[in-house]
Amino acid sequence: MRHARAYGIAGLTALGVVAAVAFAQSTTVPLPEEAPIEAAPLGETAVADLAEADWGDPQNGATLAATCAACHGLDGKATVREVYPGIAGQSERYIARQLALFKSGERVSPIMQPFAAPLSAQDMRDLGAHYAMQQAGAGVADDTVVAAGPYEGMKFFEIGQQLFRSGDPGRGVPACMACHGPTGAGNPGPPYPHVAGQSSWYSARRLQEYRDGTTGESDTRLFDIMHEVAQRLTDEEIQALSSYMEGLHPRPDAAMRAAMARIETGPAPIAAPAAGDPGEADIGTQDGGTVAIEQQGQAADGDAPETGSDPAGPRSEDAQAEPDADAEGATGDPSRQ
Numbered sequence: 652m653r654h655a656r657a658y659g660i661a662g663l664t665a666l667g668v669v670a671a672v673a674f675a676q677s678t679t680v681p682l683p684e685e686a687p688i689e690a691a692p693l694g695e696t697a698v699a700d701l702a703e704a705d706w707g708d709p710q711n712g713a714t715l716a717a718t719c720a721a722c723h724g725l726d727g728k729a730t731v732r733e734v735y736p737g738i739a740g741q742s743e744r745y746i747a748r749q750l751a752l753f754k755s756g757e758r759v760s761p762i763m764q765p766f767a768a769p770l771s772a773q774d775m776r777d778l779g780a781h782y783a784m785q786q787a788g789a790g791v792a793d794d795t796v797v798a799a800g801p802y803e804g805m806k807f808f809e810i811g812q813q814l815f816r817s818g819d820p821g822r823g824v825p826a827c828m829a830c831h832g833p834t835g836a837g838n839p840g841p842p843y844p845h846v847a848g849q850s851s852w853y854s855a856r857r858l859q860e861y862r863d864g865t866t867g868e869s870d871t872r873l874f875d876i877m878h879e880v881a882q883r884l885t886d887e888e889i890q891a892l893s894s895y896m897e898g899l900h901p902r903p904d905a906a907m908r909a910a911m912a913r914i915e916t917g918p919a920p921i922a923a924p925a926a927g928d929p930g931e932a933d934i935g936t937q938d939g940g941t942v943a944i945e946q947q948g949q950a951a952d953g954d955a956p957e958t959g960s961d962p963a964g965p966r967s968e969d970a971q972a973e974p975d976a977d978a979e980g981a982t983g984d985p986s987r988q
């Protein structure tokens with residue numbers, strides 16, 4: 652014991668000498684006691700910074716997207732649909748905002764946070780522009796017949812289809828397509844995100860979050876819109892809506908094909924300005940398509956002849972899933988596929 656203490660004291664004395672030497676040799680001016688601690692910016696201003704950035708440059712976005720490819724694919728189609736959301740065809744603004752929310756920590760994802768953290772506001776918009784120009788994929792909706800409950804006898808996706816198209820006015824559930832468009836393409840202006848073809852587990856989780864109503868976002872205006880929409884949905888309805896949206900893609904049906912054939916031979920459609928933010932208007936090359944589809948909606952109401960023309964629709968290669976989006980009652984902007 653004695654020895655140990657003696658060594659200890661000797662050791663402390665030795666340390667004192669080293670410290671004294673080190674101090675004596677140092678030329679650094681010691682910090683004042685109450686100096687503010689300087690830390691790397693954590694990104695609290697990430698969302699606000701977006702407003703300062705210019706329109707996204709898709710070419711730079713494509714380069715940056717290499718970091719994202721392992722999960723979202725270079726073209727925005729999830730590499731594993733069951734694990735990652737697809738982001739192809741999503742609007743520039745929505746992608747940039749979600750990235751900023753991940754960076755600031757307002758939207759929590761331990762997976763996404765480290766990928767969002769190094770991005771500047773301009774990077775986020777560039778990435779958004781790149782993915783906005785990609786074509787979204789689509790999955791297959793669940794058509795199992797429901798055995799019991801309020802929707803007994805319906806195919807599972809039909810529950811979602813009915814709500815998506817018409818809502819449930821009696822319970823105050825609005826039609827989803829009023830904002831997300833009949834094809835689920837969303838509307839980049841307000842901004843209403845693209846929801847078609849998304850992995851159903853992901854849409855379901857988002858809808859549950861909206862229904863629960865808890866968010867870390869400091870500006871909850873957009874979140875609140877969806878909270879209002881989702882709060883009366885049952886679990887079954889959330890799953891069915893998500894399944895319907897997973898299979899949703901703009902394959903034209905017979906009436907739409909006939910209308911498209913008439914437009915191809917008829918006068919050129921008048922270009923209409925894209926709805927909402929003009930900053931988004933140049934992304935994608937299908938603004939003419941918007942007009943064409945809206946016109947089909949009207950033409951299809953008349954007695955359109957079945958000419959059987961090749962649809963050459965924007966996504967006809969994805970044509971395996973059933974719930975066809977049609978143009979009836981089109982209120983959204985279906986151009987952003």
Ligand code: HEC
Nearest residue numbers: 718719721722734735736738746749750760762763766778
């Ligand atoms: C290791 C896999 C992985 C990588 C790499 C990755 N992500 Fe993600 N990403 C995810 C997961 C998982 C989610 C879902 C997060 C959640 O809400 O739980 C997600 C969500 C997103 C969302 C939100 C989608 C929506 O509809 O709300 C965007 C946008 C996004 N990622 C963009 C990117 C970009 C851009 C990059 C590259 C800079 C990237 N991600 C890299 C896994 C990844």
Ligand code: HEC
Nearest residue numbers: 825826827829830842843844854857873874876877880892
């Ligand atoms: C009044 C307009 C409006 C209506 C109606 C509406 N939505 Fe939304 N939806 C939004 C907005 C705005 C957002 C973005 C919210 C945010 O920023 O988190 C959104 C987001 C979503 C998302 C998340 C997408 C993603 O990738 O993160 C899903 C899924 C969704 N809505 C599904 C639906 C369904 C299903 C319905 C019908 C039951 C519906 N929405 C009705 C405006 C609407």
